[in-house]
Amino acid sequence: MRAKVATLDHFLPKGKFPEYAVLAVNLVPVCERCNHRKGEECDTAEGVLMFHAFLDTFPEVEILKAEVSVGETVSVAYRIDRPDSLDVAVYARIVKQFSVLDLLEYYKAEAISEMVDQVELYMLAGVTGGRDRLKFVLESLAAGPATGNVNHWKAVLFRALAQSDEFLEGGYRRLVASNSVAQSDAG
Structure with missing residues (x-):
């Protein structure tokens, strides 16, 4: 993500669990946006907690998907899908995480910025090497260390x-x- 870690969040909110307020394992690094969105979220009634940055492991199966549309502009829509191999309870936690933090919309906004930032690379690859070269570049970026x-x-x-x-x-x-239009609108 582009957002910088700016604060520590109480995984179990200090308002509901004051006894854990200074416990190190209850403090997780977050950006301001996610800290604000999470707020006092902690569903103790149904037991569906969000993922803890240090204590939980996010599944390594493909859950997050994106669809690209090209029209007047290029747009991206994200969604989450539950693979058959993924436990229903784990998927419920994923849905909660995405819902509380509004991650699908956040990723969409980040994707638009990322595409605009990379437009020169896409142009260079597409113009000099055509479709195959651009595809290779994009696949390399997908597999690179920056993608986690x-x-x-x-x-x-x-x-x-x-x-x-x-x-x-x-x-x-x-x-x-679309980048030229955005820049002229901003100027």
């Missing part, structure tokens, strides 16, 4: 771009046009 794991929003974005015929066949040029 199979469910990192960047890995999912790059895989979706590499699978989009419209994007590979020149749709990336729409990013240049």
